[in-house]
Amino acid sequence: MSHAERPLTAMIDPVTGPPDCAAYERAGGWQATRTALRTLAPAEVVDIVTRSRLRGRGGAGFGTGQKWSFVPREPASERCKYLIANADEMEPGTFKDRWLMEGNPLQLVEGMLLAAYAIQAGHGIIFLRGEYHLARTRLHDAIAQARHGGWLGQDILGSGFSFDIHVHVSAGRYICGEETALLTALEGRRATPRSKPPFPQTGGLWGAPSVVNNVETLSNLPHIIANGPEWFAGLGIGPDGGTKIYGVSGRVRRPGAWELPIGTPLREIIEEHAGGMQPGYGLRALLPGGASTAFVDDTALDMAMDYASVEKAGSRLGTGMAIILDDRTCPVGMLRNLEHFFAQESCGWCTPCRDGLPWVERLLDAIEAGTGMAEDIDQLDRHARMLGTPGHTFCAHAPGAMAPLASGLKLFARDFADHIAGRGCPLRHAA
Amino acid sequence: MSIAEQPLSGDLRAEIRALAQAEPHPRGASVAALRLVQAHMGWISTPHLNEVADVLGMSAADLDGIATYFNLLFRRPVGRHVIMLCDSVSCWIMGRERLCAHLCHTLDIQPGQTTADDAITFLPIVCLGHCDHAPAMLVDDTLYGDVDTPTLDHLIDTLREPPP
Amino acid sequence: MTTIRIDGREWPTRPGINLLQACLEAGANLPYFCWHPELGSVGACRQCAVRQFSGPDDRTGRLVMACMTPVSDGAIIAIEDAQARAFREGVIEWMMVNHPHDCPVCEEGGECHLQDMTVMTGHNQRRYRFTKRTHRNQDLGPFVKHEMNRCIACYRCVRFYRDYAGGDDLAAFASHDSVYFGRAEDGALQNAFSGNLVEICPTGVFTDKPFSGVYTRKWDLRGAPSVCVHCAVGCNIIVNAREESVRRIVNRYNAAVNRYMLCDRGRFGHGFVNADSRIRMPMRSIDGHPAPVPTRDAVMQFARMAADGPVVGIASPRASMETCFSLRALVGEARFSTGQTQVEQACGQLACTLLRQHPGVIPSLHEMESADGVLVLGEDVCATAPRLGLSLRQSVRQPSFPMADAAKVPRWMDAAVRTIGCDAPSGLFILTPAPTDLDPVAAQCFRAVPDDIARIGFAIAHRIDPSAPTVTDLTDEQVRLVEHAAATLLAAKKPLVVSGMQYGSPALMRAAAAIASALARTIPASGLSLVLPECNSMGLALLGGLTLEAVMAQARAGKIATLVIAENDLTRRLSPAAVVELLEAVPNIVIIDHTDTPPCRDATLVLPAAAFSECSGTLVSQEGRAQRFFQAVYPPQPIRAGWRWMQALARAQGCVNVQAAARIQATGLTTWQGLDDVIAALGRACPILAGMVDAAPGADYRIDGQKLRSQTYRASGRTVIRSHISVRDQPPPGSPDTPFSSSMEGAYTPDMPPSLVPGYQVPSWNSVQSLNRFQHEIGGDMRGGISGVRLFPAPDATDHPTHPCATDIPAAFARAEDSVLVLPDTRLFGSEELSMLSPPVAARATPPTLRVPTGAAGPAHMTLHLPDGAHTLPVEPLAGLPDGVVLCPSHMVSPAFMFPCMARITPAGEAT
Numbered sequence A: 001m002s003h004a005e006r007p008l009t010a011m012i013d014p015v016t017g018p019p020d021c022a023a024y025e026r027a028g029g030w031q032a033t034r035t036a037l038r039t040l041a042p043a044e045v046v047d048i049v050t051r052s053r054l055r056g057r058g059g060a061g062f063g064t065g066q067k068w069s070f071v072p073r074e075p076a077s078e079r080c081k082y083l084i085a086n087a088d089e090m091e092p093g094t095f096k097d098r099w100l101m102e103g104n105p106l107q108l109v110e111g112m113l114l115a116a117y118a119i120q121a122g123h124g125i126i127f128l129r130g131e132y133h134l135a136r137t138r139l140h141d142a143i144a145q146a147r148h149g150g151w152l153g154q155d156i157l158g159s160g161f162s163f164d165i166h167v168h169v170s171a172g173r174y175i176c177g178e179e180t181a182l183l184t185a186l187e188g189r190r191a192t193p194r195s196k197p198p199f200p201q202t203g204g205l206w207g208a209p210s211v212v213n214n215v216e217t218l219s220n221l222p223h224i225i226a227n228g229p230e231w232f233a234g235l236g237i238g239p240d241g242g243t244k245i246y247g248v249s250g251r252v253r254r255p256g257a258w259e260l261p262i263g264t265p266l267r268e269i270i271e272e273h274a275g276g277m278q279p280g281y282g283l284r285a286l287l288p289g290g291a292s293t294a295f296v297d298d299t300a301l302d303m304a305m306d307y308a309s310v311e312k313a314g315s316r317l318g319t320g321m322a323i324i325l326d327d328r329t330c331p332v333g334m335l336r337n338l339e340h341f342f343a344q345e346s347c348g349w350c351t352p353c354r355d356g357l358p359w360v361e362r363l364l365d366a367i368e369a370g371t372g373m374a375e376d377i378d379q380l381d382r383h384a385r386m387l388g389t390p391g392h393t394f395c396a397h398a399p400g401a402m403a404p405l406a407s408g409l410k411l412f413a414r415d416f417a418d419h420i421a422g423r424g425c426p427l428r429h430a431a
Numbered sequence B: 001m002s003i004a005e006q007p008l009s010g011d012l013r014a015e016i017r018a019l020a021q022a023e024p025h026p027r028g029a030s031v032a033a034l035r036l037v038q039a040h041m042g043w044i045s046t047p048h049l050n051e052v053a054d055v056l057g058m059s060a061a062d063l064d065g066i067a068t069y070f071n072l073l074f075r076r077p078v079g080r081h082v083i084m085l086c087d088s089v090s091c092w093i094m095g096r097e098r099l100c101a102h103l104c105h106t107l108d109i110q111p112g113q114t115t116a117d118d119a120i121t122f123l124p125i126v127c128l129g130h131c132d133h134a135p136a137m138l139v140d141d142t143l144y145g146d147v148d149t150p151t152l153d154h155l156i157d158t159l160r161e162p163p164p
Numbered sequence C: 001m002t003t004i005r006i007d008g009r010e011w012p013t014r015p016g017i018n019l020l021q022a023c024l025e026a027g028a029n030l031p032y033f034c035w036h037p038e039l040g041s042v043g044a045c046r047q048c049a050v051r052q053f054s055g056p057d058d059r060t061g062r063l064v065m066a067c068m069t070p071v072s073d074g075a076i077i078a079i080e081d082a083q084a085r086a087f088r089e090g091v092i093e094w095m096m097v098n099h100p101h102d103c104p105v106c107e108e109g110g111e112c113h114l115q116d117m118t119v120m121t122g123h124n125q126r127r128y129r130f131t132k133r134t135h136r137n138q139d140l141g142p143f144v145k146h147e148m149n150r151c152i153a154c155y156r157c158v159r160f161y162r163d164y165a166g167g168d169d170l171a172a173f174a175s176h177d178s179v180y181f182g183r184a185e186d187g188a189l190q191n192a193f194s195g196n197l198v199e200i201c202p203t204g205v206f207t208d209k210p211f212s213g214v215y216t217r218k219w220d221l222r223g224a225p226s227v228c229v230h231c232a233v234g235c236n237i238i239v240n241a242r243e244e245s246v247r248r249i250v251n252r253y254n255a256a257v258n259r260y261m262l263c264d265r266g267r268f269g270h271g272f273v274n275a276d277s278r279i280r281m282p283m284r285s286i287d288g289h290p291a292p293v294p295t296r297d298a299v300m301q302f303a304r305m306a307a308d309g310p311v312v313g314i315a316s317p318r319a320s321m322e323t324c325f326s327l328r329a330l331v332g333e334a335r336f337s338t339g340q341t342q343v344e345q346a347c348g349q350l351a352c353t354l355l356r357q358h359p360g361v362i363p364s365l366h367e368m369e370s371a372d373g374v375l376v377l378g379e380d381v382c383a384t385a386p387r388l389g390l391s392l393r394q395s396v397r398q399p400s401f402p403m404a405d406a407a408k409v410p411r412w413m414d415a416a417v418r419t420i421g422c423d424a425p426s427g428l429f430i431l432t433p434a435p436t437d438l439d440p441v442a443a444q445c446f447r448a449v450p451d452d453i454a455r456i457g458f459a460i461a462h463r464i465d466p467s468a469p470t471v472t473d474l475t476d477e478q479v480r481l482v483e484h485a486a487a488t489l490l491a492a493k494k495p496l497v498v499s500g501m502q503y504g505s506p507a508l509m510r511a512a513a514a515i516a517s518a519l520a521r522t523i524p525a526s527g528l529s530l531v532l533p534e535c536n537s538m539g540l541a542l543l544g545g546l547t548l549e550a551v552m553a554q555a556r557a558g559k560i561a562t563l564v565i566a567e568n569d570l571t572r573r574l575s576p577a578a579v580v581e582l583l584e585a586v587p588n589i590v591i592i593d594h595t596d597t598p599p600c601r602d603a604t605l606v607l608p609a610a611a612f613s614e615c616s617g618t619l620v621s622q623e624g625r626a627q628r629f630f631q632a633v634y635p636p637q638p639i640r641a642g643w644r645w646m647q648a649l650a651r652a653q654g655c656v657n658v659q660a661a662a663r664i665q666a667t668g669l670t671t672w673q674g675l676d677d678v679i680a681a682l683g684r685a686c687p688i689l690a691g692m693v694d695a696a697p698g699a700d701y702r703i704d705g706q707k708l709r710s711q712t713y714r715a716s717g718r719t720v721i722r723s724h725i726s727v728r729d730q731p732p733p734g735s736p737d738t739p740f741s742s743s744m745e746g747a748y749t750p751d752m753p754p755s756l757v758p759g760y761q762v763p764s765w766n767s768v769q770s771l772n773r774f775q776h777e778i779g780g781d782m783r784g785g786i787s788g789v790r791l792f793p794a795p796d797a798t799d800h801p802t803h804p805c806a807t808d809i810p811a812a813f814a815r816a817e818d819s820v821l822v823l824p825d826t827r828l829f830g831s832e833e834l835s836m837l838s839p840p841v842a843a844r845a846t847p848p849t850l851r852v853p854t855g856a857a858g859p860a861h862m863t864l865h866l867p868d869g870a871h872t873l874p875v876e877p878l879a880g881l882p883d884g885v886v887l888c889p890s891h892m893v894s895p896a897f898m899f900p901c902m903a904r905i906t907p908a909g910e911a912t
């Protein structure tokens, strides 16, 4: 399969802006909707998506079709169900969903319509982070056009299936991206995560069956339905299906995001697409899939960026958006910055996360500022272990926060020791 | 009487009521309603919060528990413009600390504060999803990338212009 | 049988609970914070981590939160696992990051769950070396102090206050490690159960504010099991005292009644016992002025009076059974009055009869919590029986439980069950004249006057059982309500009908009983609950006696020479004119009370009675539960229990009047040695009350030959506290009426009879959380059995009366042209006599107003013309109040006005 195959982003043109409904249709849009609503039963859509080997692009990588299969089967007309697009994208280093929403919002709308049809949900909600002003305007616009075109609303295409989308603009809180906290937020409560069961698929928003999918996940659906699951599965290089939006930020020549076959080697992404490191900078390490994934160093460059391979290398594919630590940036400072984020974004519900992360942040502060002590490393280690294990904290926020720390403590042991011995940052970050 | 103490307009209250009616339970509209008030007033004063709570049938404590939970809901007055400079990792790597220092120096305030002329409030913000153009910042509703000191200086000058 | 393996040992346990409960029930020391037996599990604090293994071959296992993990048969867990221990120690260490090291000045110290858990986990070295975050505290009103820096963010406070008690003015604010628990702004906590925060909070954020002023460490407090005297529900309490003063009231767990919670009136109403209004010396009227006299003189004075002619006794529904009964022994049954008006007594006796005849169930408060269809008929239980209201609030959750079961979510998984049940229908119907605090959780509320509510009630009874009489002329809305309520009740497994005496309406109670017994024909668990006004109203209904009107008649006829009034402020029952008439018609008035009431001014003799905290006795709650309260404080000599005064009077009378001596001798009054003798005599004289003897063990009860201690083993300062007077060791005081030693010497075990538990403490557990160790099963009965005794026998299911109560269906209310129907506006704070003498409660009572229907809004002040005169009050419009009705907080305005009446109302200042 050639690298030119970019179903997700083919229609995105930064100069002309997002396609309007007609342009979208001319480019092949709504084809999948016609197929699904006219010829496929909801269960068949679920089956196709399962066979496409699409896995969630929100970070956890759960099989999308499988996730849907837990939703009770009643038709949308008989039971209130929700399909929610997770557009909270607040993972530092991640900017793929914004690209998709600003570039081709109708694709998301159609993806949601297909997902909703599959699970027979009558209500769609886009949970959009509050800072995405342009995305909001474009989504509103796209939804209006889709309504006008009869793609949203009552009895779509005469199929008897009705569905509409409402945009919920959030007000800034990383934890709202966690799917159960997202539901709590939509219910007008403090967005603390919920325990499972009940799983959202059976008892989600306002207690009704609900599916939360990432924007990228949903945006794939029109292409899967239009071109078939085998085509989609074949797009991936390794075991996973489809393309993936990969991105790179940091001191590379061409920071950015690209749609590539899932499983593209990391080296290719960094060296070919991002153009390699900026002159004068070397690659020290990187977070392969956003702030909550573990550091890998250049020995991992040849790994394929698919779920299993990245895990084998000790990290996670996460959002697939890599952050590069160059050799002139202080790793301790970078960790300090990351942990500040995680400490601040803790929802405050469970003790280890609420009170452990600020401690970690202060230890890193102290080490960076030159007041670190040898035993601080033990403390950091202890926190990495105690907060890092899923199940120790209420949700995956703290384990995510500990992924870069635990790996960083190993990879950058020398730097930590130097900071403590030398009473401060030897690099004096160029800032 | 400052605008923060004036009651919400009937239109605004009606809009909030409509938001509430669109939800299975009125409280589902709480963030939207608070955002709406903030969009009109710049921030959410206690009298306004109480009014919203009243329309939504919630207690003030309940609604304030939500208002104080979210980063983008302001419970203190802000300036005419709000500069939010990303403080997350990619921007940090790309030199946001220097910009932060520059802003503090130029505006003569610390992050979280408002300039003496009430023109600008400067706040840190988490990753704006613009990491490929780090350092990034949001000024009111507009996203800026590849920010450097000349851009900043120019921008501050425009923002400082008194309102028409 | 279900068993689990804890640290290599097999333990029997029960299915359906979580591992934390199972461990605690097995006696393990597993620390926890956010879990609470009544609030369930939410997994927030992460303190209860244990290692769970998937099977005998699993060597690694994984850490799980015990409170979030259901018990499964054969489960293998390790508490004493190194990693689990390290994690638990870590959790405490995180909590202590911001917790101030202020134990020495913290009022939670010595009974602090956080202290206990810190010691239990072994965390003892501070490693966090950075600055602590600090918070501002709030003024939360007269009941509860706020010290937010001590918060460990377990979220118990908001879960209790909001989810459990329905309050909405306490919330969590902000996020991450700056979460803040408080109000939107300073001000008194509005929920009626705010005081429970003191016990719910595992550290010193919320503490007892009145206690703060008279603070004593837990280990220096004496405790006595007792019963609340501020309504007829009969919540169990522990009175904590030091020296001669009551310091505070805390909850005493009774699985069937109040369980873990008290209302604020009960917790903070005790101030009257230390108030200036106390009577401390015998007083005699000399030349019209009261003057203190020695006890001997006072008693002899009575003997002389008694020689003048007939002695009549007036008892009171706020006096103990023993006081009432000994008064009856003193004056003879024919001259004994219950001290209630005709209406009050008739209603009380009707309630008693209806309950005893009810073929279904008379549910305890705990049983009410599992009622799945509830009809409240004309009683604002939130004001008249607050703790009962809290139980009804829990009943509303019933429909969500089957939904949780279907989703395979355990019922104790609190947040999850609330998510699942967020749209579950309520089964609660509230038919009252005015809004109540329970309205927001009701399926339907209906506002009408008591007579119309009774009519609807009778109609519901007819709808359930067509053989019950019909009600005609209902409006369409009323008919729909009847249908809806009847259908809900019939569909319930445990329907419940609640009514009461608030509006003095026998019809309301009859209607309630008619519905409950109609339901009982097909649903044996059909419950009936009737709310009575005072702590011993039911006891008096069982004892019987003359009404006040009958006493008046005798007085007018000049047939009373001496009136002995026990703990009864007649101005709260008789109009001012009637009181004057009575006092003038009777030459000698003897008042025995702990509190100075208006008639004391005109009494010939006033004798200082012990308050509930200073003596022992028995009260019968509205569900017919006899419960004993025990002496906590040893007042200076002249003060003694009411019944001991009767005994003293009888002895003196016997000295001068041989005839009376013989009669009194027959009652045994003069020979009683202690409380147990009074109770025995009472049982002989009134067979229906004979069961009372089992309310608690007698004074001769011993454990291993020892009395029971009422102080902790750590008690200090017995000599020190009096060292400014004398450095000699004082022998601890004692009471012949109780099995307690008032010191730290004596027996104390978690399986002692619960009616005798003076406080909760076990090794390693010094806070109220130690209660877990006293229970068989957590949330179940105490190891030592049950406290108190139900006097009403279980109904005989075969004996089905045919609607004996469905008579006298009232006519529909027709509003009068020239007058309004005045209903009592019963208030949580303000209506009850004794609690209003407690400064913090008085501070929470808002000034009286006249509440009128919103349509009737007119002048800001109006004058109400009641039989005792005109009362001008500020007007407060109240949405929903039926036309032609006004609400008046009776005792705050017109002391003797209790029940509905028609009255004229005029704009203030207008000539009448």
Ligand SMILES: Cc1cc2nc3c(=O)[nH]c(=O)nc-3n(C[C@H](O)[C@H](O)[C@H](O)COP(=O)(O)O)c2cc1C
Binding pocket: A055, A056, A057, A058, A059, A060, A061, A062, A064, A067, A086, A087, A088, A089, A090, A091, A174, A175, A176, A177, A178, A179, A180, A212, A213, A214, A215, A217, A218, A395, A396, A397, A400
């Ligand atoms: C702390 C935290 C933050 C998250 N933030 C996001 C997010 O911003 N966007 C997102 O799509 N998923 C986020 N997730 C993952 C979601 O919980 C969820 O797995 C995802 O939305 C499911 O969609 P998918 O199956 O399509 O991947 C987050 C998870 C955690 C634990």
Ligand code: SF4
Binding pocket: A175, A192, A193, A345, A346, A347, A348, A349, A350, A351, A353, A354, A393, A394, A395, A396, A397, A398
């Ligand atoms: S780990 Fe705990 S405190 Fe942190 S975000 Fe999740 S639930 Fe909230």
Ligand code: FES
Binding pocket: C020, C031, C032, C033, C034, C035, C042, C043, C044, C045, C046, C047, C048, C049, C065, C066, C067, C068
């Ligand atoms: S008691 Fe188990 S997590 Fe709090």
